[in-house]
Amino acid sequence: MARIVFDLDGTLIDSAPDIREVANGLLAEAGAAPLTLGETRQFIGNGAATLVERMRQARGLPESEQDRMLATFVERYDAAVTLTLPYPGVEDALDALVGAGHSLGICTNKPIRPCRAVLKHLRLNGYFDTIWGGDSLATRKPDPAPLNAAFDALGGGHRVYVGDSEVDAETAQRAGVPFLFFTEGYRKTEVASIPHSFAFDDFAKLPRLVQQAFGEA
Ligand SMILES: O=C(O)COP(=O)(O)O
Numbered sequence: 001m002a003r004i005v006f007d008l009d010g011t012l013i014d015s016a017p018d019i020r021e022v023a024n025g026l027l028a029e030a031g032a033a034p035l036t037l038g039e040t041r042q043f044i045g046n047g048a049a050t051l052v053e054r055m056r057q058a059r060g061l062p063e064s065e066q067d068r069m070l071a072t073f074v075e076r077y078d079a080a081v082t083l084t085l086p087y088p089g090v091e092d093a094l095d096a097l098v099g100a101g102h103s104l105g106i107c108t109n110k111p112i113r114p115c116r117a118v119l120k121h122l123r124l125n126g127y128f129d130t131i132w133g134g135d136s137l138a139t140r141k142p143d144p145a146p147l148n149a150a151f152d153a154l155g156g157g158h159r160v161y162v163g164d165s166e167v168d169a170e171t172a173q174r175a176g177v178p179f180l181f182f183t184e185g186y187r188k189t190e191v192a193s194i195p196h197s198f199a200f201d202d203f204a205k206l207p208r209l210v211q212q213a214f215g216e217a
């Protein structure tokens with residue numbers, strides 16, 4: 001049986017619309033123009049502080065605003081669940097993987113509180129035996145420490161990381177585990193330029209891919 005750890009934003013859930021709402025509330029209060037959905041997707045993946053920094057820089061807001069804007073962003077982030085949906089086929093794929101006896105975890109750069117809040121809201125939390133956020137340890141992805149911690153918590157067996165981004169590919173590489181690449185999330189560059197073991201564009205294909213990768217159902 002495999003230990004399968006998933007990234008969250010852009011992999012299991014399309015959370016950019018909710019994140020954009022929080023960002024645009026802050027920008028409106030600063031008198032700046034809102035982010036497009038495309039910009040928001042580009043800014044996700046390296047954690048909340050980097051997202052606020054990218055948003056601020058894109059609108060010419062000073063560095064001196066960073067701490068205050070980040071604090072407000074994080075304060076409002078837990079409630080940012082209403083526009084978020086799992087990608088099509090996610091629940092069925094998770095059901096199939098758990099049914100086949102695999103153990104599942106999450107390793108995301110999203111802070112742990114909003115991570116747990118959105119999983120609960122979407123009733124996805126029951127699938128995961130271990131959950132690691134961007135602030136669970138002193139370091140975050142692409143440092144492999146949180147991913148290794150997730151695998152350690154799941155115990156022995158084949159290990160694989162499932163993610164959508166350049167950051168996830170680097171994290172898997174540094175942890176020395178195969179990377180299953182969901183190509184329809186928030187990647188910034190071409191699929192071919194991002195190192196991966198297998199790529200998939202539809203969650204209906206994931207159980208079979210895991211079976212191919214490990215010779216197990
Ligand atoms: O950047 C974030 O906050 C979260 O992104 P991730 O779930 O793709 O790691």
Ligand SMILES: [Mg+2]
Nearest residue numbers: 007009010164
């Ligand atoms: Mg992601």
